[in-house]
Amino acid sequence: MTAAELGAPDRVLRGRFQKDHERRYVHVPFEVPTGLRQVHLRYWYSDQIDSDPLISGGNTLDIGLFDERGIAEGSPGFRGWSGSNKMEFTIDESWATPPYRKGKIGRGTWHVLLGPYKVGPRGCDWKVEIWFDPGLQSPVQGGAIARRVNPDPLPEGRSGWLRGDLHCHTLYSDGDSWPPEMLMTAAEAGLDFLGTTDHNNVAHQLAYGPGGDGLPIVVPGVEVTTYGGHWNAWGTDRWWEFREPEAEAVERTMRAAAESGAVVSVCHPKPFGPPWEYADVSGFHAVEVWNGPWPQLNGASLAYWEELLRGGTRCAALGGSDTHYLKSGDVPLRHQDALGTPTTWVHVDGRPTVTAILAALREGRSFVSASPRGPQLYLEPDRGRAGRVSVEARDGAGSTLTLFSDSRSIAATSVDDAAWARAFDLPAGLEYVRAELASATGEILALTNPVWAEQL
Numbered sequence: 001m002t003a004a005e006l007g008a009p010d011r012v013l014r015g016r017f018q019k020d021h022e023r024r025y026v027h028v029p030f031e032v033p034t035g036l037r038q039v040h041l042r043y044w045y046s047d048q049i050d051s052d053p054l055i056s057g058g059n060t061l062d063i064g065l066f067d068e069r070g071i072a073e074g075s076p077g078f079r080g081w082s083g084s085n086k087m088e089f090t091i092d093e094s095w096a097t098p099p100y101r102k103g104k105i106g107r108g109t110w111h112v113l114l115g116p117y118k119v120g121p122r123g124c125d126w127k128v129e130i131w132f133d134p135g136l137q138s139p140v141q142g143g144a145i146a147r148r149v150n151p152d153p154l155p156e157g158r159s160g161w162l163r164g165d166l167h168c169h170t171l172y173s174d175g176d177s178w179p180p181e182m183l184m185t186a187a188e189a190g191l192d193f194l195g196t197t198d199h200n201n202v203a204h205q206l207a208y209g210p211g212g213d214g215l216p217i218v219v220p221g222v223e224v225t226t227y228g229g230h231w232n233a234w235g236t237d238r239w240w241e242f243r244e245p246e247a248e249a250v251e252r253t254m255r256a257a258a259e260s261g262a263v264v265s266v267c268h269p270k271p272f273g274p275p276w277e278y279a280d281v282s283g284f285h286a287v288e289v290w291n292g293p294w295p296q297l298n299g300a301s302l303a304y305w306e307e308l309l310r311g312g313t314r315c316a317a318l319g320g321s322d323t324h325y326l327k328s329g330d331v332p333l334r335h336q337d338a339l340g341t342p343t344t345w346v347h348v349d350g351r352p353t354v355t356a357i358l359a360a361l362r363e364g365r366s367f368v369s370a371s372p373r374g375p376q377l378y379l380e381p382d383r384g385r386a387g388r389v390s391v392e393a394r395d396g397a398g399s400t401l402t403l404f405s406d407s408r409s410i411a412a413t414s415v416d417d418a419a420w421a422r423a424f425d426l427p428a429g430l431e432y433v434r435a436e437l438a439s440a441t442g443e444i445l446a447l448t449n450p451v452w453a454e455q456l
């Protein structure tokens, strides 16, 4: 039996969304009888368009599923959310279509979660068909993709520094590859750690395993994807509320995630990121100031972070490639990213562990570079003298180094050597200082986190 050969469904749910339903989730109940081993869902809606924020004029309908254990915040009954990426999926006792969770098919009231992300001018008619015990077989999981045999060695970093990518997607949300393939590709790129951030799911984490032993260390995460912006949490193994788009709910959830020990970061606060619509929300540790290649409007994200710093909010900068595709040739421009573009470098004391990486991210013991090859940029208080910082740039010859404080440049100089270092005396009274390396055309090549006044 294949999904194409399914007979008449056991349940059909129908409805219609108007413009004023846009970005409001609804839960549509259906009854599941006793003794089932498998449910299969397929949905359809009118005037379908892609979820890409650049496209409008039609409908994008997101879907998810809750079982009989209920729809409350944090409910164990959450079986998964696939955005608008999968038009049908199966949940079986012993397997499930990613990102959905396999397991017992309990009797009772289940809910289809529907999210009209975009509703076009003609409204959105929708239909969900449900089959009970259709007898579908588990799809075969793809194997690892071909490896580069002899990768060029990467430039060495300072001792205790690890390079990684914090943001990627697999078949457990809207990517095209399995977690082990993503991890192998990260290894091939020379990364020491990989943050795994499928949208609104954590089921991918089991498929990755812990990494290590020659593979990058897996930093288990989730991209909490709300209709007003996305945020990443790393160091968490549960789903976080994404259905409430109000700023108050978003802040409450971010704070709860931080409280639980996760590192929380605002994702891509820039046009078409999608953007971050919660300007007044606080409670996060970091901002993803660099998402994908620098020219993809990352200047707006950097400006957002700088505004926070200037306003006295201490939060760290980090980067993530947001890689979705390892295989597809026909990829939307904004997803033509590669793992390590950019790379976030963290300084860990002692053994490299997830806990140590999380601590470095939380505390801003990190910098971001265009790729795993660098350039590397180290900024630290000068140990010999107060009011002075030392800067080391590796592999940055031909670029310009600028020091910033309170949003203004306080020093700029050209970097003329691949191994370059200099100390700078700072004006008195600064709140912080941070460093950037830029190319001749103004493209950022590396940027550091701040050194704060009391460290100077």
Ligand SMILES: [Zn+2]
Pocket (backbone or CB within 6 Å): 223, 230, 267, 268, 273, 274
């Ligand atoms: Zn995102």
